[in-house]
Amino acid sequence: MSLLEVRNLSVDFATTSGSFRAVDGFDLTLNPGDITAIVGESGSGKSVAFLAMMGLLPWTATITSDAMTFDGHDLRAISPRERRKIVGKDMSMIFQEPMTSLNPCYTVGFQIKEALRIHLGMDRKARHARAVELFEQVGIPAAETRLSAFPHQMSGGMNQRVMIAMAIACKPKMLIADEPTTALDVTIQAQILELLKSLQEETGMALVLITHDMGVVAETAQQVSVQYAGQKCEQQEVTALFSRPHHPYTAALLAALPERATTKHLPTIPGVVPGQFDRPKGCLFSPRCSIATDLCGTTPPPVGGPEIGFARCHFPINVTAEQSA
């Protein structure tokens, strides 16, 4: 049985100007040991989908789904008390900005031990020993003394390590890393990604990497799912996605990478991501798509089969004859 099973997850936000669908029909299956990347631009609903699974969305959000199970628990019917037993323990998350995600009023040691006390019920001595062990595991030098440091006394890279130590403190079965390296420098980014990968290999947890950086995806993930305006438009294995994208959006996104440029001018995607009021009737990408026809503007495209990477497109590209047969 898979670790995480999500079918047709949708999240609507009630705003003063009407309801806004941030996530539309999100599907995901995760097995222990998987490394999956969720790629998309800002506003594509990649963080919101996972916040919904963790139950961290405000009351303005309406969450609907056909199925949402994690490790045998049905996340749709779970009581808040039961949910709190899972979140932070079996399912934990690393947030984007380490500087603002840590509480400035408490030492990092207190914050990391809090999780150990609540979820694992360790005594003081065991908590301290485990905290030191975790700090060493994530590569924080002088772990013993760093435990009594406040977040502002440490650099961004160190704070991100504290966040990671906190997230893996209870040996989670699934770790969600939401843009874990966006706020960091490249040399530190490389260290953090290595660390996440080695932790994943050691513990065999499932790792979800939410990012917009194609470079990070290419070097870390096994499976990649591409999100656009709340919908998943394609999901493939990483090498296949980079060499043979099936959705025009994925192809355009890859073509816009400066490192793939052959001329001084980069290929661009015209227009912007649709907002609350200009959501197209048919395919959400159709106004910006280079191969869109009238059909795309009026009819939402079907989701393709696994052979074309579940591409949500009327005219998937890079399809060979036997695939279309």
Add this chain to the structure above:
Amino acid sequence: MSEPVLVAENLTQEYVLKGGLFGQDRIVRALTGASFALEPGKTLAVVGESGCGKSTLARVITMIEEPVAGSFVLDGTPAGPDTLAALRTTVQIVFQDPFGSLNPRQRCGQILEEPLIINAPEMPAAERTRRAREMLTLVGLRPEHYDRYPHMFSGGQRQRIAVGRALMLEPKVLVLDEPVSALDLSIQSQILNLLVDLQERLGLAYLFISHDLSVVKHIADDVIVMYLGRPVEIAPKADLFDHQRHPYTKALLSATPMADPTLRKQRIKLVGELPSPVNIPDGCPFAPRCWKAEARCRTERPELDQGTHRAACHFPE
């Protein structure tokens, strides 16, 4: 080779950290000994990690701050307190975050006209308006956007307004401080194309500050790599990406993720983090993190060598 429009000589900037009532003042050496030349129509990229002095350099070149030592010549005129007003129109800046750098209470037109009101007060209002509308077309917006407020635009459109504002005074040098790092990938390519077009049409010189090496590789002609306030390697782009002479550049390049899953490269792992610019180590600033460092590196500071591909290292490659 044409005459350089910007020549910087040994620019140095320091900030004083007050030690409080009983503590001692400490000095942050944000920028030390930056020298370079920039020709019209060329792009000079400055790369490095946070705290390496990139943004300080931008502030000095745009005359927001006066350097504590060193000098620079803009378009033939030495920059200083006397020539500040005259040179303001020669160099302009585009900031990183288009959501923070535009006044939300000003209409797009007012934003574009403000540099003219301040620097060319004698210009009639009708002429200002005409120029602002022209500028909108030039940066790829529509003239009817003139009356809109910044919140009505997307991130990419705002960055176009910011570029337009910088160009209103017809500068020769444009300082771009991380102009695309706050933008999404699909928008980023639009802005980069705009910058390339404008450079071709107006012969602008760009000082392009970025930490994203793939963007630098695409847009730059020459590259300066900075570490702890000092240039450690200066080279034409092709040479730099082909062959790195300074170990830090090598590490920086190997750490940059490449969007190609089939590529399995050997990554140089740097230990430790950037030292604080308050206590820069004696000798080579990179020595504590360098895998090639020897005793000499810790005591003696290497200077940039000569040639077209310069590196500040005792053991360059």
